[in-house]
Amino acid sequence: MSVGEGGATGRWPGGGAAGWNVPAAPARDAITAPATLDYYLVHPGPAGGEPRGRAEGLVVEEFEYAADHSAACLHSAAWTPQDGGWWSSADFSRTMRLDAALRRRVVAVARPDAAAAYHELGGGDLPDEGTLRGHFHDAAPLATAPLRLTPGHPAAGPGETRVYRVLFADALGPDGLAHLRATWRMTVAGDAGDPGARVLGVARRRVGDDAFTWHLRRIGAGGPWCLDLTVDLAGGRDDTIRPMLRELTTTLRMRGLLPVTVERFS
Known part of the structure; x- marks a missing residue:
């Protein structure tokens, strides 16, 4: 999936699954498990404007991973009061990433904030994550073949080194970059104000005996951002x-x- 302007088309609100047999939301669990889905609120706003006012709907997503931990596909479901039920659209997920005007209306939130918005919009209690996954009907496939940067295949087992890239749509502002550098105690590797700077921070951590190093990288001047993780x-x-x-x-x-x-x- 490429990142840029235009491309796929989507509808919001509307485009829902009229006529789907959507199960009723169950009562809230007494014990809440840690959230593993990604939650977004979609706000109204003029084209090119910033999010404003009360959210007009929710989007829930989850990446499905291959055995080597690369992303295989993206599942999603959305809900608006106008539709009254959950609907699934791979096309809308693509549009969220391709359409800059729509992205400016989409705000990532934690599950409690998504639950509060859902209740405020008249949806009642937000279904548990197992029920939400039941609304994933239209997955967006992603490329899964490893992009080898070195000849041959790395040795399996002890001593293996892998490199992953998490690609993102949109750009990170100065405040966001400063927050990440402080949170991750990053070594500053470049000046964000320099259009030619690519790597803008490096951080390291050990988990047990495994070593992780990640680089926060900008792909081209004004291009998307990514995180390169070496394991x-x-x-x-x-x-x-x-x-x-x-x-x-x-x-x-x-x-x-x-x-x-x-x-x-790799």
């Missing part, structure tokens, strides 16, 4: 990778960047 696996397991990808992607998502895909480079 040095100490043992024969790779189960630390997906939680780290999830954490880093969520942090950037909550600063206004919209994730497009997760690619594996």
Whole structure:
């Protein structure tokens, strides 16, 4: 999926699944599990304007991953009071990433904020995440073949090094960049005011014996942003990778960047 202007078309509100048999929302669980879906509010606003006023609907998304932790497809469902039920559209998910005017109306939120907006708009209690996944009917497929940057294949098991790229739509503003540099204790690697600067910060962390290094990168002057994650696996397991990808992607998502895909480079 490329990032830019134009491309796919979508409808909001409307374009819902009139006639779908949408199950009623269940009562709220007594014990709430940690949220694993991505939640967005869509606000009204003139073309090119900033989000304003009360949200007019919700979008819920989830990336499905291949065995190597690259993204295989993107699931989504949306709800508006006008439609009265949940509907699923891969085309709308693409449009969120391709249409800059629509992106400016989309705000990432935590599940409690999504639940509050859903209730305020007359939806009642926000369904649990298992029920929300039941509304995922139209997935957007993503490329899954690793993009090898080095010849041959890396050795499996202990000592394996992998490189992942999380590609985002939109750009990170000065305040967002400063927040990330402080949150991640990044080594400043470039001046954001310099159009030629590409890598704008580097951070490192160890999880058990596995080492993670990530570079916050700008792809071209005025282009999209990405996060390149290098993983040095100490043992024969790779189960630390997906939680780290999830954490880093969520942090950037909550600063206004919209994730497009997760690619594996090596």
